[in-house]
Amino acid sequence: MLKKLGVLAATGMIMTALTGCGSSNNDLTTNKDTAKPGSEKAASGDTGLLNGAGSTFVNPLFSKMFSEYSKEHADVKVNYQSIGSGGGIKQLTAKTVDFAASDAPMKDDELKAAGGNVLHIPVTLGGVAIAYNLEGVKNLKLTPENIADIYNGKIKKWNDPKIAADNKGVALPATDIFPVHRSDGSGTTHIVTTYLNAAVPAKWTKEQTGKSVKWANVGTGAKGNEGVAGQVQNTPGSIGYVELAYVIQNNMTAASIKNKDGQFVAPTLETVTSAAKGALTTIPEDLKVKLSNQPGKDSYPIVGTTWVLVPENLTLDKAKAEKMLTMLKWAVTDGQKYAGELNYAPMPKELQDKGVEALKKVKVNGEAVLK
Incomplete structure (x- = not known):
């Protein structure tokens, strides 16, 4: 929690x-x-x-x-x-x-x-959390495949069998999913899209990565981490990627994400640090360190x-x-x-x-x- x-x-x-x-x-x-x-x-x-x-x-x-x-x-x-x-x-x-x-x-x-x-x-x-607004659901688990399909417009309902399969015993509502993404040129978008391409390249291509990307015609865009956090807070059924500090500051709910080792890991300081440790063993000369989708059972996968x-x-x-x-x-x-x-x-x-x-x-x- x-x-x-x-x-x-x-x-x-x-x-x-x-x-x-x-x-x-x-x-x-x-x-x-x-x-x-x-x-x-x-x-x-x-x-x-x-x-x-x-x-x-x-x-x-x-x-x-x-x-x-x-x-x-x-x-x-x-x-x-x-x-x-x-x-x-x-x-x-x-x-x-x-x-x-x-x-x-x-x-x-x-x-x-x-x-x-x-x-x-x-x-x-820092970590990027996948925050959501779903009354009564506090421990949602998401795979990178399902995150990609949500933002590609292929998973449209919260009780989709693909989501339900990882959330047995959770009463997922048959309501629409409302994805929120950044509307401005965003490094947070770069972190999330680069992660998805690394974790599920068949579902999220290289062309879909960057600070500004072409989104499927679903949901809406908002400016800044502040804007995405606000949209998710005020829109039932929504989901959005938000820097961890904003999620905690606003008492938002975030999903546990399946990492490279197959474990569902919640975004916390400890799990972000765990991911960083593995990536920092070799620091490139230009200091452009890559942290997403790092191995380790306790590693949160969306880190930048x-x-x-x-x-x-x-x-x-x-x-x-x-x-x-x-x-x-x-x-x-x-x-x-x-x-x-x-x-x-x-x-x-x-x-x-x-x-x-x-x-x-x-x-x-x-x-x-x-x-």
Whole structure:
């Protein structure tokens, strides 16, 4: 059973329960779809204002991290716009933000459009839950085959024999399934679709993977993890993929998913960490770690990484660049202490160290910023 809402409330995270397609915001972080990340950019001369945009997956953790960091560093304020990974990459390319965050690595054409090498710095590991709204059903089990068929429009009723076969003794209603997916360019979509392609390639093809995909004509789309969570909460019979912290914060119900070893595993900090351990035995040089569909009887299968995206050659004022990279170094290292309490998996020391070494590659006018 997932932890109750009070677990997150105790962390002091500045977020409110979501309804509909609403969003949460505070003085450091906003989630408004109409927000313009570049509206407070550093051209104003404020070297202490850092602008970022992108992943909604990481937003609960960033809200906590940036709030705590500003308490200790009053001269630094982080304005992070939770607009989706695709939006963050676009803003980084347009140079209207200082850094971006994405749950999917940038593609070659995106890197080219951004003007060259963009470093991928892992900042957290987290699970994507398959949340559902089904009165009286608390322990639903789903296979990757059935998740794929639901989103492909092939399974339409909750009491479909394929679902019932894994849920013996559960009174599944003969009601329609209403799938909810992301309508924006989303790293969370990348995580889920990449997982489905890895687990059931015959049902979910390579062409169906990415930050934005062509969905079957079923259900509806919503913006951000916040929007999907809100839609699922307010729509009986619905199902949607949502970052684990949002599920716990909103006291939502999530399915146990059949993993690579054939075990049905619920999304928890422990099962996400179990999946991460196996994947991190070999860390690629570019730090683009793949975590989904990892072996292990206790491994939750839908797990992803969020990367902070920073151009290797920054065009920022050096003083501002130093403040930003120092803050990001803290997020990758000391800031990891806030991950567990928000149900993200803290990064292992080896990955933290590699992230810091990558940050040391960042230059301004050809000179490294961090020593």
